[in-house]
Amino acid sequence: MRMKATILASAVIAATALTGNAPPAAAQESIYVPLFTYRTGPFSGSGIYIAEGMHDYLEMLNQRDGGIGGVKIAIEECETGYDTKKGLECYEAVKDKKPVVINPWSTGITLPLIPRASVDKVPVLSMAYGLSASAIGDTFPWIFNPPATYWDGASMILSYIGAKEGGLDKLKGKTLGFIYLDAGFGKEPIPLFEQMAKDYGFTLKLYPVPATEMQNQSSQWLNVRRDKPDFMMMYGWGALQPTAVKEAAKINYPMDKFISIWWASEDDAGAAGDASKGFKSLNWHATGASFPAIADIKKYVTDKNLTQTDKSHLGRVLYNRGVYNSMLIAEGIRNAQKLTGKKVINGEDMRRGLETLNVDEARLKEIGLGGFTGPVKLSCADHNGHFATFMQEWDGTKWAKIPGDIKPMADKVNPLLTAAAKDYTDKNGNWPKRTEACDKAS
Amino acid sequence: MDLLYKILIDPFVQMGAAPDLLVQTLWEGLVSGVLYSLIALGFVLIFKASGVFNFAQGIMVVFAALTLVGLHEIGVPAFIALGLTIVVMFGLAYLVERLMLRPLVNQPDIILFMATFGLTYFLIGFGELVFGGNPKKMITSQLYLPSGAYDIKMFGGFVSLQKIDIAAAVIVSLMVISLALFFQKTRIGRALRAVADSHKAALSVGISLEQIWVVVWFAAGIVALVTGIMWGARSEVSFSLQIIALKALPVLILGGFTSIPGAIIGGLIIGIGEKIGEFYWGPLLGSGIESWLAYVIALIFLLFRPQGLFGEKIIERI
Numbered sequence: 001m002r003m004k005a006t007i008l009a010s011a012v013i014a015a016t017a018l019t020g021n022a023p024p025a026a027a028q029e030s031i032y033v034p035l036f037t038y039r040t041g042p043f044s045g046s047g048i049y050i051a052e053g054m055h056d057y058l059e060m061l062n063q064r065d066g067g068i069g070g071v072k073i074a075i076e077e078c079e080t081g082y083d084t085k086k087g088l089e090c091y092e093a094v095k096d097k098k099p100v101v102i103n104p105w106s107t108g109i110t111l112p113l114i115p116r117a118s119v120d121k122v123p124v125l126s127m128a129y130g131l132s133a134s135a136i137g138d139t140f141p142w143i144f145n146p147p148a149t150y151w152d153g154a155s156m157i158l159s160y161i162g163a164k165e166g167g168l169d170k171l172k173g174k175t176l177g178f179i180y181l182d183a184g185f186g187k188e189p190i191p192l193f194e195q196m197a198k199d200y201g202f203t204l205k206l207y208p209v210p211a212t213e214m215q216n217q218s219s220q221w222l223n224v225r226r227d228k229p230d231f232m233m234m235y236g237w238g239a240l241q242p243t244a245v246k247e248a249a250k251i252n253y254p255m256d257k258f259i260s261i262w263w264a265s266e267d268d269a270g271a272a273g274d275a276s277k278g279f280k281s282l283n284w285h286a287t288g289a290s291f292p293a294i295a296d297i298k299k300y301v302t303d304k305n306l307t308q309t310d311k312s313h314l315g316r317v318l319y320n321r322g323v324y325n326s327m328l329i330a331e332g333i334r335n336a337q338k339l340t341g342k343k344v345i346n347g348e349d350m351r352r353g354l355e356t357l358n359v360d361e362a363r364l365k366e367i368g369l370g371g372f373t374g375p376v377k378l379s380c381a382d383h384n385g386h387f388a389t390f391m392q393e394w395d396g397t398k399w400a401k402i403p404g405d406i407k408p409m410a411d412k413v414n415p416l417l418t419a420a421a422k423d424y425t426d427k428n429g430n431w432p433k434r435t436e437a438c439d440k441a442s
Numbered sequence: 443m444d445l446l447y448k449i450l451i452d453p454f455v456q457m458g459a460a461p462d463l464l465v466q467t468l469w470e471g472l473v474s475g476v477l478y479s480l481i482a483l484g485f486v487l488i489f490k491a492s493g494v495f496n497f498a499q500g501i502m503v504v505f506a507a508l509t510l511v512g513l514h515e516i517g518v519p520a521f522i523a524l525g526l527t528i529v530v531m532f533g534l535a536y537l538v539e540r541l542m543l544r545p546l547v548n549q550p551d552i553i554l555f556m557a558t559f560g561l562t563y564f565l566i567g568f569g570e571l572v573f574g575g576n577p578k579k580m581i582t583s584q585l586y587l588p589s590g591a592y593d594i595k596m597f598g599g600f601v602s603l604q605k606i607d608i609a610a611a612v613i614v615s616l617m618v619i620s621l622a623l624f625f626q627k628t629r630i631g632r633a634l635r636a637v638a639d640s641h642k643a644a645l646s647v648g649i650s651l652e653q654i655w656v657v658v659w660f661a662a663g664i665v666a667l668v669t670g671i672m673w674g675a676r677s678e679v680s681f682s683l684q685i686i687a688l689k690a691l692p693v694l695i696l697g698g699f700t701s702i703p704g705a706i707i708g709g710l711i712i713g714i715g716e717k718i719g720e721f722y723w724g725p726l727l728g729s730g731i732e733s734w735l736a737y738v739i740a741l742i743f744l745l746f747r748p749q750g751l752f753g754e755k756i757i758e759r760i
């Protein structure tokens with residue numbers, strides 16, 4: 001019996017050593033980047049593309065360049081199912097492995113991580129989601145949400161509608177409907193919409209959709225039919241979006257007046273078939289796979305089956321969104337390495353790297369993403385950038401870019417952001433004053 | 443005063459002012475109700491035969507629909523895929539009886555209930571492994587299910603009746619009639635009712651519990667498949683469909699866990715009640731009330747009929 005136990009114990013030790021389950025030396029030679037993803041559950045329809053894009057870009061850097069600055073990226077996915085509780089479990093699971101950045105991929109998960117980030121010294125990258133006010137770097141030095149906040153997005157949708165109507169003053173007397181996931185994410189732009197409704201004299205109608213009713217929206221769209229809003233705006237995710245598009249078509253709502261924030265995928269837009277034509281969504285990067293970086297993903301990752309990605313997903317809008325997210329991570333790491341002179345950086349270094357991020361046109365071209373998106377430059381005070389987006393329209397088979405940049409209404413959004421940041425710190429008691437120094441590039 | 447007007451008068455003024463919208467709301471409620479009934483029916487069948495609340499009914503809806511669409515995706519013609527899906531659901535029923543229910547005979551109901559939790563998580567994992575997490579489009583046209591709508595002009599407005607909703611109502615009605623006939627008129631149906639009354643008494647007259655359980659789980663599987671097709675056609679086939687199964691709870695509370703007519707009537711009351719409530723009274727409460735309104739309706743009924751509309755009144759000697 002004892003002999004058996006000894007053999008078993010030896011085998012376990014040998015297996016552990018061989019598979020490298022506890023290799024502290026190896027860990028020091030890599031940069032650990034956990035990715036909170038959801039390939040399962042009610043929101044997987046959106047989450048899978050994002051997960052694939054994020055993973056594949058980083059894996060491509062590992063395969064093609066041997067990582068970043070000669071250091072491999074240790075990529076680890078943690079499945080959250082878009083569930084805040086599971087997201088926090090993921091955070092606890094990865095926290096001690098010295099992650100350089102956390103990507104929550106859920107506003108609900110981001111919100112409880114905001115106060116923890118400064119304590120655990122791990123920056124949180126909530127790319128174009130999360131708390132809009134966290135764009136203010138002086139108050140939230142550990143949170144980054146480029147390239148635009150949800151409030152920017154709301155103001156850009158209103159700006160677009162205003163332009164269609166012949167000026168924002170023409171919104172007076174109009175009715176704008178807002179259908180949204182009844183959760184932190186969907187509710188985020190409501191304060192801005194309410195303020196804008198007062199400023200421009202339009203009536204705002206709210207149509208919340210609880211997560212349990214995402215595929216059962218007939219009530220909300222009956223209300224839309226009664227209220228006859230001149231435009232419909234949507235902050236949706238997962239199954240909410242294709243159902244909303246189908247329901248809009250069902251009540252013959254004019255699809256060209258139905259505008260989504262930047263999360264609508266091709267599957268969502270095309271849900272109603274031909275009747276979907278004209279549906280619109282904000283975006284800030286290209287769709288399609290005709291970029292050298294994405295060609296390299298195909299060559300080094302998908303063709304070698306180093307990923308779970310379905311090859312047909314390359315170039316889809318949310319796949320490319322995942323690529324964009326990882327581009328920010330990679331450039332942040334590269335910048336941190338340059339700034340600190342270290343190859344293996346930590347969370348604090350990454351925070352500095354993100355705070356001085358400057359990905360200009362030349363750099364985008366250099367990394368194989370020329371023409372993919374606009375430049376990104378962050379600073380100590382501004383962790384978002386509030387960059388312009390554009391509108392894209394569903395033509396029945398693909399997204400077609402509508403020419404012209406749409407800038408956020410800074411004069412309206414910024415004072416509200418400042419007030420919201422102050423409100424946040426007031427409500428959170430002893431919110432720490434920023435002690436982190438600003439780097440010169442900032 | 444203004445609030446009282448908004449609660450007690452205004453909704454009825456709206457109903458009179460736009461009767462087409464009232465008819466549309468009633469129709470939407472009816473269709474939702476029919477579909478809720480269908481989900482509840484799956485629960486009732488299993489509860490009647492084994493006294494188990496089958497937590498896995500929601501995921502069975504997803505699993506059946508994904509099997510159908512998944513088979514079609516790999517090139518199987520739609521109706522053959524439908525037939526194969528029915529075979530798969532039979533296989534599932536057989537395996538559930540063989541591997542889950544049989545070893546747990548004579549265990550307390552709560553053990554069986556927990557086992558259905560296990561089955562749920564197994565089917566989620568297995569389904570994702572086989573079909574992936576990507577949402578899929580229901581093969582509506584391939585199954586010759588209609589699309590489009592009839593727009594009927596009435597009361598100065600119009601009422602839009604989706605053809606798929608009409609088809610759902612017809613198919614569900616036929617299904618309920620067939621199930622009722624099956625359980626009332628056939629030998630297996632009578633055996634099922636005997637099992638529902640008393641396992642021991644049924645066993646003593648030679649009824650095979652194993653056979654009955656397979657039949658009932660298979661019937662629940664068929665109900666799940668039809669539910670998956672109908673809900674999938676309205677939205678998409680994805681794992682989020684399993685959340686819809688939660689809608690069956692207030693229906694069951696209202697209709698009783700053991701009554702097929704209860705599931706039907708309960709579903710209709712909940713469906714119509716929540717749509718009317720959401721449409722006319724929802725805006726007063728910030729909208730989005732239907733997720734809890736269904737439970738309020740069910741609880742109000744419970745105050746007067748604790749056993750549900752058609753549930754059995756249980757009298758126990760203490």
